[in-house]
Amino acid sequence: MAEETSKTFGGEQGWLKPFVHLADNLISKIGFVLLTTAGVAWLFVLPVETREGASHPYLGILFFLILPAMFFLGLALVPLGMFRKLRRERKTGTLFQRLPPLAWSNPELRRLVKLIGIATIANIVIGGYYTHATVSYMDSAGFCGTACHVMTPEYTAYVESPHVNVPCVECHVGAGTQAYIQSKWRGVGQLVAVTFNTYEKPIPTPVHTLRPARETCEQCHWPQKFGGYRLRVWDKFAEDEQNTNAKTVLVMRIGGGSMTTGIHGFHVAPGINIEYAADPKRQTIPWVRYTSAEGKSVEYASEEWTPENQASFERRTMDCLDCHTRPSHQFFVPERALDIALSTRVVDASLPWAKKKGLEILRASYASTEEADARIPEAFREFYRNEHADVFKEREQAVEKSAQGLLSVWRRNVFPEMNVTWGVYPDQIGHTDFPGCFRCHDEMHTSSDGQVISQDCSACHEVVALEETKPEILGKLGIHE
Ligand code: HEC
Ligand code: HEC
Ligand code: HEC
Ligand code: HEC
Ligand code: HEC
Known part of the structure; x- marks a missing residue:
């Protein structure tokens, strides 16, 4: 007996003969079917996954979770079945008694080959059909509507941003295989959370998992190439009967990255390095170290930077996203959102009290989007119907529009289903709606030799007109509105 065993393991056809014999049992066969299914399906998904996988979280689940799980289960079942058979035969003393040669006449080999053959063909037919059906489903708008419903706020803002043609993965998934796999794992976790409704609402800002900003943004915006000055005009409307319009005109000192002037010049020019410490949401910044291109460092600290507090702040190096926090998901505070709507005539500024009443309605709370759909237009109509009957009669169309x-202003910024209300996602680019630049530029951050981080208005922008009805400068530029 022992002699024969050692011969079969070592001889020609080596370990295959006992393998085929032992594998001929139900548990191992199930294992083989799982292995073939996982293998064939994987081959089908692979090209789709490499082509566009990162943008399809469901595909990620299949590729990184279900197929590997199936594969490893199969991989475990095959030896398990064999081991049980081995033990059984050893007990009954029938182990390897008569091992037929590995020829087509061997019924065990025939069964195994047929099983794997049928499973493969079946998988190719089924897999081929499903891959095709799944891919066309995922390419449809319906998929995004249902699968990414938790992203509705970000998506809504995104389609109105200058980055609408930049795919989500450009900013959210880093370059290289490692970042890709990490993002897949996060995606799987997120999908599980969505399935079991355990995710956080509003979705937390992924400050830690965004790919390095400079690497991302500089693919398209090369800091040495943009800069100079930029004229900006803000339209504001007062909460009076006429919704009095006033304009603010600023010349922004954008500054090129290669010159150490202006906003970019001082923060992202070559050689400049700014480190800071902040709370996890980066709203409070009590400590900053500025290293100039010449390598000179200055440390600034505010009153909050005490020895006891220091441990609760996280350190970071400043990059584009510390100012451009919302490059593609900008949400507004109600005043600004309504000012934009009034200046673009989405809401008619010639209707009396439109700003004041509009704000009141926008600020009220609505339990769901459906409720807002019903109540917001009705509240606006009702105001004119009841309190300005003449306006309502003469200008019914303007009121309705x-x-x-x-x-639409409300729906662009508020998403009760995701707990996204006014101001939930701060935009730090300025200083009027959120602390923004003034998190550092408040003249309260001092260095050991008494320097402060400047709050000089004209360091950042030239204030050419501040809330003027007809700014002279615009007239000079030929803009008459
Ligand atoms: C130009 C870069 C860019 C693109 C393109 C982009 N995002 Fe973002 N996204 C960001 C940044 C930056 C943040 C973090 C915002 C912050 O720090 O305040 C973010 C945050 C988010 C968040 C977290 C919640 C929040 O609002 O802070 C979600 C969800 C999100 N993005 C989804 C998407 C989806 C879905 C797409 C594509 C439809 C997309 N993003 C496209 C840059 C981008
Ligand atoms: C794939 C290319 C691409 C990437 C990556 C990209 N952008 Fe842009 N960005 C654009 C385009 C295109 C515009 C629109 C240009 C225009 O309006 O003149 C734009 C516009 C902008 C603007 C000007 C918006 C305005 O008010 O006019 C800012 C600011 C900006 N991007 C910041 C960023 C930041 C920050 C990142 C990194 C998170 C980034 N971009 C990544 C292509 C890109
Ligand atoms: C210190 C804050 C800060 C940092 C850091 C910063 N920016 Fe800006 N950026 C601004 C401000 C402020 C503006 C002008 C916004 C405005 O016009 O109101 C601006 C404007 C821009 C514009 C539009 C330029 C134009 O002329 O229209 C682009 C593009 C841009 N930034 C990209 C970047 C990129 C890419 C990075 C990272 C390499 C970066 N910014 C880093 C504050 C910053
Ligand atoms: C550290 C740079 C910085 C300093 C200092 C600064 N600002 Fe600004 N300010 C900005 C930026 C950036 C914006 C544009 C925000 C945006 O793009 O939406 C802005 C926008 C504004 C606006 C128009 C935005 C609005 O909503 O009305 C006004 C008005 C303004 N600043 C006034 C001032 C005054 C007055 C001072 C001096 C006390 C000052 N700023 C100091 C950076 C600065
Ligand atoms: C993390 C802290 C931090 C933030 C946030 C920040 N800055 Fe700065 N900034 C600095 C430091 C430090 C200096 C160098 C000290 C100085 O010159 O005041 C500086 C310098 C500047 C200067 C040159 C000032 C001068 O003296 O000529 C400008 C302009 C500027 N920042 C604009 C901005 C704008 C605009 C924003 C917001 C969009 C902003 N900064 C946000 C830290 C910051």
Whole structure:
């Protein structure tokens, strides 16, 4: 007996003969079917996954979770079945008694080959069909509507941003295989959370998992190439009967990255390095170290930077996203959102009290989007119907259009289903709606030799007109509105 065993393991056809014999049992066969299914399906998904996988979280689940799980289960079942058979035969003393040669006449070999053959063909037919059906489903708008519903706020803002043609993965998935796999794992975790409804609402800002900003942004915006000055005009409307319009005109000192002037010149020019410490949400910044291109460092600290507090702040190096926090998901505070709507005539500024009443309606709370759909336009109509009957009669169309416009302002910024309300996602680019630049530039951050981080208005922008009805400068530029 022992002699024969050692011969079969070592001889020609080596270990295959006992393998085929032992594998001929139900558990191992199930294992083989799982292995073939996982293998064939993997081959089908692979090209789709490499082509566009990163943008399809469901595909990620299949590719990184279900197929590997199936594969490893199969891989475990095959030896398990063999081991049980081995033990059984050893007990009954029938182990390897008569091992037929590995020829087609061997029924065990025939069964195994047939099983794997049928499973493969079946998988190719089924897999081929499903891959095709799944891919066309995922390419459809319906998929995004259902699968990414938790992203509705970000998606809504994104389609109105200058980055609407930049795929999500450009900013959210780093370059290289490692970042790709990491993002897949996160995606799987996120999908599980969505399935079991255990995710956080609003979705937390992924400050830690965004790919390095400079690497991302500089693919398209090369800091040495943009700069100079930029004229900006803000339209504001007062909360009076006429919704009095006033304009603010600033010349932004954008500054090129290669010159150490202006906003970019001082923060992202070559050689400049700014480190800071902040709370996890980066709203409070009590400590900053500025290293100039010449390598000179200055440390600034505010009153909050005490020995006891220091441990609760995280350190970071400043990059584009510390100012451009919302490059593609900008949400506004109600005043600004309504000012934009009034200046673009989404809400008609010639309707009396449109700003004041509109704000009141926008600020009210609505339990769901459906409720807002019903209540917001109605509240606006009702105001004119009850309190300005003449306006309502003469300008019914304007009232109706503005009522719908007001609703669109709300729907662009508030998403009760995701707990996204006014101001949940701060934009740090300025200093009027959120602390923004003034998190550092408040003249309260001092260095050991008494320097402060400047709050000089004209260091960042030239204030050419501050809330003027007809700024002279615009007239000079030939802009008459
Ligand atoms: C130009 C770069 C860019 C693109 C393109 C982009 N994002 Fe973002 N996204 C960001 C940044 C930056 C943040 C973090 C914002 C912050 O720090 O305040 C973010 C945050 C988010 C968040 C977290 C919640 C929040 O609002 O802070 C979600 C969800 C999100 N993005 C989804 C998407 C989806 C879905 C797409 C594609 C439809 C997309 N993003 C496209 C840059 C981008
Ligand atoms: C794939 C290319 C691409 C990437 C990556 C990209 N952008 Fe842009 N960005 C654009 C385009 C295109 C525009 C629109 C240009 C225009 O309006 O003149 C734009 C516009 C902008 C603007 C000007 C918006 C305005 O008000 O006019 C800012 C600011 C900006 N991007 C910042 C960023 C930041 C920050 C990142 C990194 C998170 C980034 N971009 C990544 C292509 C890109
Ligand atoms: C210190 C804050 C800060 C940092 C850091 C910063 N920016 Fe800016 N950036 C601004 C401000 C402020 C503006 C002008 C916004 C405005 O016009 O209101 C601006 C404007 C821009 C514009 C539009 C330029 C134009 O002329 O229209 C682009 C593009 C841009 N930034 C990209 C970047 C990129 C890419 C990085 C990282 C390499 C970066 N910024 C880093 C504050 C910053
Ligand atoms: C550290 C740079 C910085 C300093 C200092 C600064 N600002 Fe600004 N300010 C900005 C930026 C950036 C924006 C543009 C924000 C945006 O793009 O939405 C802005 C926008 C504004 C606006 C128009 C935005 C609005 O909503 O009305 C006004 C007005 C303004 N600043 C006034 C001032 C005044 C007055 C001072 C001096 C006390 C000052 N700023 C100091 C950076 C600065
Ligand atoms: C993390 C802290 C931090 C933030 C946030 C920050 N800055 Fe700065 N900034 C500095 C430091 C430090 C200096 C160098 C000290 C100085 O010159 O005041 C500086 C310098 C500047 C200067 C040159 C000032 C001068 O003296 O000529 C400008 C302009 C500027 N920042 C604009 C901005 C704008 C605009 C924003 C917001 C979009 C902003 N900064 C946000 C830290 C910051």
